[in-house]
Amino acid sequence: MDKLATAAAALDAADELAPLRARFHLPEGVTYLDGNSLGAMPVAAPQHMADAVTRAWGERLIASWMDDGWWQMPVTLGDRLAPVIGAGPGQTVVADGTSVSIFKAVHAGLSLKPERTVIVSERASFPTDLYIVEGLIASSGRKLQLRLAGDAGAGLDAALGDDVAVVLLSHVDYRTGELLDMEAITRKVQAAGAIMVWDLCHSAGVVPMELDAWNVDFAMGCTYKYLNGGPGGQSFFYAARRHHETARQPLTGWWGHAEPFAFETGYEPAHSMRRFLTGSQAILGLKAVECGIAAMEGVSIAAVRTKSLSLTGFFMDCVEELCGGHGLSIVTPRERMRRGSQVAIGFEHGYAVVQAMIENGVVGDFRAPDIMRFGFAPLYLSHADVLRAAQVMRDCLEAQVWTDPRYQVRGEVT
């Protein structure tokens, strides 16, 4: 056994989270490093979904809205998820898509700073964040402005000013995997009198965070990545309790009404987290999210973080050891405090390499122009998986797979 294999075996032997692997189904023979895009299926999902379909919908029909808790699911799921993001109860809901939640959060922030006109974000944001802000501004009837700071928090000081209402940042960069200091940035933004909105899509479930303790205003994120909530599952949305009576958002559907079953003509927002809800949710989507949340319950996020850093660190070691000399550049920061749970590697022929790796059972993904992206979900990956991925990458590099026509036609996945 070579040095890396010995190291992998030792790390796996000491892995206290290894038993969690049994909570997930993974395809035979596949090393799945795309859990940062779509998380693996919890083994409980098929039965849980079959029950929701056959019994709750098929047999109980309309009665399930109350008897099966459908009506309350955005709130009950939010409360079950809350410990993962460091939130007390009553401040998190699961509802609507991430883009819709971003729209609500930025509006809510603006409603608290009516005299300010600037929304700060970063060029490196996942594009939907910027697109949503753009659409919000165009429809606002106000002279609002999107100000793009330098990436990775670097330009934030220069961007802040007494005209800034809301700062919207990604906790972990979707391409580079760089992690921002949530506590320090939130403090800085609020010291400048602005509202802090965090996009947690690439950190929730793998990076410890304390939304309450760090005084975050609003946050939202995907449930279908590291939270394993099923394809396209509804987003989560956090609003600090201090904003529940004052913040407003424009998607004022009946689920956010103070008395939704009074069927009144005028809207009165609920005096709780429910004011951030809009309307009926695809319950079967929420049922899948429930499986993902259940699969994490009782798991220490600190332990997840320790393993995440071990997996990503070991991957970078393996890549350096096995794949040197091919012109790769590791884009993700080496510093533990500055990376999330993915490793991004820049390479001219990255698209072809990722495709060839998939053909050989190692699933990562690619982001233009040249980023190979590998996500490490600590709940179901081992260091042996990591080593195998690096070995397959090495084989693809040595075979110069980019000269193979099969790997030159571009398609894209989400």
Add this chain to the structure above:
Amino acid sequence: MDKLATAAAALDAADELAPLRARFHLPEGVTYLDGNSLGAMPVAAPQHMADAVTRAWGERLIASWMDDGWWQMPVTLGDRLAPVIGAGPGQTVVADGTSVSIFKAVHAGLSLKPERTVIVSERASFPTDLYIVEGLIASSGRKLQLRLAGDAGAGLDAALGDDVAVVLLSHVDYRTGELLDMEAITRKVQAAGAIMVWDLCHSAGVVPMELDAWNVDFAMGCTYKYLNGGPGGQSFFYAARRHHETARQPLTGWWGHAEPFAFETGYEPAHSMRRFLTGSQAILGLKAVECGIAAMEGVSIAAVRTKSLSLTGFFMDCVEELCGGHGLSIVTPRERMRRGSQVAIGFEHGYAVVQAMIENGVVGDFRAPDIMRFGFAPLYLSHADVLRAAQVMRDCLEAQVWTDPRYQVRGEVT
């Protein structure tokens, strides 16, 4: 056999849609008259959902976004649904909740009439329609105004004027079941220079309509009522092709971008129906919608309408025959052109009667202050079901169930 039983048997014997009952699962011993709230489960749903969960998510993971058509589902489902609403291809999507779609549609209408400031709707609208308009106005930064016309189209002439940008009306009233004349009202609204938006929640799947031929601008509706798409399933959204290059809506997420996988910083709306999309959808919700749409494919909406009118008409006959003398008032119009597929009955003790009927296997629902609501889904109901419902109602009235404490505590369902 008495007269009504004879009539029911004759009507059922002549029912050409009777074989469709086999496409749906209904609980044993239940007469389900709440399909206007949550449609019955198609028998194909458990297998279809299990495949989506176990194979597409569990085994194929991220590859299913393209290989299994997830990415295209809003568009492909929209096109499959389009014949039900009289729409040609490329003008309908299935995505987001109904309230979100209303927000998009009203905004899209306003974007086409920037110099006009009034949105007309009716007090009798399902409240979320009015709430969403209220939230839209409050967030618009403009002096927009919601003008409530008299109900059932009566006050429309007085409400229209050259300040009206958008008219938002429900095709079928959610309480009374009254049906509006879509073609005539659309013509009248457009003659006044306004944009017509139809809420089809209570008509899609049971009332024939020709959105293209009648020149409707925008429309949206639920998939979980008469379209049997599962609890809270995503809404459908229609935009006439002539608006695809010009209308804007503010929920400009990446799924509506002209090149979603280019990950550009700036937003450019797709030059197609996709510009009305926002972001990732709960795929398992869409998979259930797919079951509902599939269960209707090949079914003539004209035949559905004929049976719907027969069921609702026969129900009113039975109620008059069996339940006279108890002070009920049938609120739904008797005229065939003026009713949808539900029958609303006003009764002082309606809440208790509906609860007692449910206890006795006939599921309807109740809307404050005094409306008993019974929906008739022609795909899975028979005239024998209708007669049974009226008989159970009669029994409940004769037993004066409102004197029973069990039926006096109010709870509500959606």
